Structures are given as C-alpha cells and as structure tokens.
Amino acid sequence: MQRVFSGIQPSGIPTLGNYLGAIRNWVKLQDSHECIFCVVDLHAITVWQEPAALRQQSLEMTAILLACGIDPNKHILFLQSAVRAHAQLAWIFNCVARLGWLNRMTQFKDKAGKDREAASSGLFVYPNLMAADIHAYHATRVPVGDDQRQHLELANDIAQKFNHDYGVDFFPNIEPLIMGPAARVMSLRDGTKKMSKSDPSDQSRINLNDDAETIALKIRRAKTDPLPVPSDVSELAERPEARNLVGIYAALTETDPASVLQAHGGTGFGSFKAALTELLVDQLSPIAAETRRLLEDEASLLQILRSGSERAAAIADPIVAEAERLVGFVGG
Ligand code: TYM
Numbered sequence: 001m002q003r004v005f006s007g008i009q010p011s012g013i014p015t016l017g018n019y020l021g022a023i024r025n026w027v028k029l030q031d032s033h034e035c036i037f038c039v040v041d042l043h044a045i046t047v048w049q050e051p052a053a054l055r056q057q058s059l060e061m062t063a064i065l066l067a068c069g070i071d072p073n074k075h076i077l078f079l080q081s082a083v084r085a086h087a088q089l090a091w092i093f094n095c096v097a098r099l100g101w102l103n104r105m106t107q108f109k110d111k112a113g114k115d116r117e118a119a120s121s122g123l124f125v126y127p128n129l130m131a132a133d134i135h136a137y138h139a140t141r142v143p144v145g146d147d148q149r150q151h152l153e154l155a156n157d158i159a160q161k162f163n164h165d166y167g168v169d170f171f172p173n174i175e176p177l178i179m180g181p182a183a184r185v186m187s188l189r190d191g192t193k194k195m196s197k198s199d200p201s202d203q204s205r206i207n208l209n210d211d212a213e214t215i216a217l218k219i220r221r222a223k224t225d226p227l228p229v230p231s232d233v234s235e236l237a238e239r240p241e242a243r244n245l246v247g248i249y250a251a252l253t254e255t256d257p258a259s260v261l262q263a264h265g266g267t268g269f270g271s272f273k274a275a276l277t278e279l280l281v282d283q284l285s286p287i288a289a290e291t292r293r294l295l296e297d298e299a300s301l302l303q304i305l306r307s308g309s310e311r312a313a314a315i316a317d318p319i320v321a322e323a324e325r326l327v328g329f330v331g332g
Helices: 016-029 051-068 085-096 099-103 106-112 126-135 146-166 212-221 240-252 257-264 269-295 298-327
Strands: 003-008 034-039 076-079 141-143 175-177
Touching (some): 016 034, 034 051, 034 298, 051 076, 051 298, 085 146, 099 146, 106 146, 240 269, 269 298
Parallel strands (some): 034 076
8 A cells, every 4th residue: 555645834724725725635645545644743833833823723633633534543744753754754854855856846945035134944845855755654645735846856855865865766856746627726806826824814714623614715705817718728728716716616526627617607705705605614513613622622632733743753764764874874
C-alpha cells in the first residue's frame, strides 16, 4: 500500500479552499492508502504567530480535521513540532537544497512581499522542511492544492540530489495528487487571487466554522460579472469569478464544470448563488457543529495527538537515523 503524507498550517481557521483542495481528498484517500496527516506548526511560525493563538489554532485545526472525517485510529494525525525527526531531516535538506532553487519559489516571493529583507529565514527554507516532512516517512503520494506543486517538485529535486551526492537510492520519488475541479479555489472578492486563511479580508473566504447566515452573506456578496451563467466551459476562460464559483459548485456536487453549466447555463448569478449557498450550508454545517463538540474535550484531542506523534515518530525516527548515518554522523 502506498503511503500518503500531507500537512496543513494552523495559521487560522481552514477555508473552503483548504477543504476542497486538500482535506476532502485526504478523507477519501483513507480508504485506499496508509495516511499520515500533520498539523504543521513549525511551518506556521515562519510568519509571526501569537503563542496563545497558535496553541488554540493547533487544537482547532485538529478538531476540524477530525470533524471532516480524518480517522485517527486507522491513520495518523499529529503535530509536526512533537516529532523531532522533521527538524532534524530539514537541517540536512537545508544543506542539500541550493539557494538558486529556493530563489525560484513563487510562494516565498508572494509571502515575503516587497520587504524581502524582513522575512524570516525560516520562510525562505520553508520548502526544505516540507520535503523533510514527506521524506521522513518515505511517503510517495502527497495530496495538495495546486499552489503546492512547485514545492513538491523541489522535494523531488532534494531527494534526487541527496541520493546522488551520497550514492544511494534512499529517498523515493513522490507523486503530487492534485485532484478535482477545486484544486485552486480563488478569493470571493478577486477571482485572480487564491482563497487564503491569512487574507486580511474575511469576506474573501468561507471559513469551515462559518454559520449559515455568514456563508449566505459571503456568497451573496461574492464578486461576479454582469453576464448570466455561461452554457459552455470555454466561456469561463476570461471570467475568473464565474469560473471560481462554478468550480466550487462542481467540487461540492462531485461533478465537473461542464455538467454544472449544463444544469445552470443561462440562469442569473442570483439563483446560482442561492443554490451554491444551500450546498455549502448542507456540507459545512455538520463540520462546524462537530468541531464545536470536539473542542469541548481538550483532553481527548491531546490524547489523539500524543498517540499520533508516537506512531509518527516510530516510522520517521529510523528513516532519519539512517539518513544521518549516510551523511556520516557517528550518532549515539
Ligand atoms: P496550507 O495550510 O497553506 O494549505 C493546506 C492545504 O490546502 C491547500 N490549499 C488550497 N487548495 C485549493 N484552493 C485554495 N485556495 C487553497 N489554499 C490552500 C494547499 O495546497 C494545501 O494542500 N505548505 C503546505 C503545508 C505542508 C505540507 C507539507 C503539505 C507542510 N508540509 C508536506 C504537503 C506535504 C501548505 O500550504 O499548507
């Protein structure tokens, strides 16, 4: 059975983008793969996080993943900082990856913004830690949204260079799993910008804990153009906001944009948005309710995480110890 690894940053409440682009696919993969899912708090602190908020967000993220259907008995769910192997292998990868490779990462450029000098050095080497997350488990399949494609290519480059430099065939090639019509959910306010949990405008996204009224309001206010819903997918090419809403609808109904347009082409966006709101409320409300219930019992969440990190470490520690031996560390 192939091993799946994926992660999510506890840097806020997950959005519909995280859900449709990643989490929902994680839940499905549990039927056919051995899965390891990680709340990546080491990655989160590459930008400033208030300590109390980080703690709360890590627990909330854990509760939301469970509420979405991650099964911590059959698979592994844990916090990245609780398994030392991630940081240990990341250091080795810091010494394998070339500055030139990291300089090409578009996400660093986006996140660092204009003031690159003020970005943390952790933000720059973020993709090396991501590579370590995956390779510490010899995972071969990584379900992510489209924005992570470049980072996964880098993870493969790092593995290849490690194998080449040390003359081994130790780290396997990984296959990104970028699935479905919502692999890149865009902002509700600007169809050219990714929906993100760290966007300053709450109106730009649906949060997985939004109530029905908030979801309805955000979808009603979502930017569209004055034209009706098109009848053919080719007409979506120049209409980013329409394309986004149709993609979300297709993902929620598990179809494709063409089928959505077949059913809704020619109608106004008012009625399309009403139908979309109903779908969202139906699918997200149970998640929000279950999250609230799980958060009432912090001790159980901590117990799930502890068990997860013990099982994760049992896989990662021997792999990282072997990588250290290959590098020439004496150990002990
Ligand atoms: P994060 O927390 O930013 O995102 C978590 C997952 O959600 C996906 N995603 C989206 N998918 C579709 N549309 C969107 N608007 C959208 N926004 C986010 C992301 O692609 C991601 O799959 N660097 C990773 C976390 C990570 C990781 C890893 C992933 C750390 N180590 C190892 C895989 C393997 C990230 O972006 O998290």
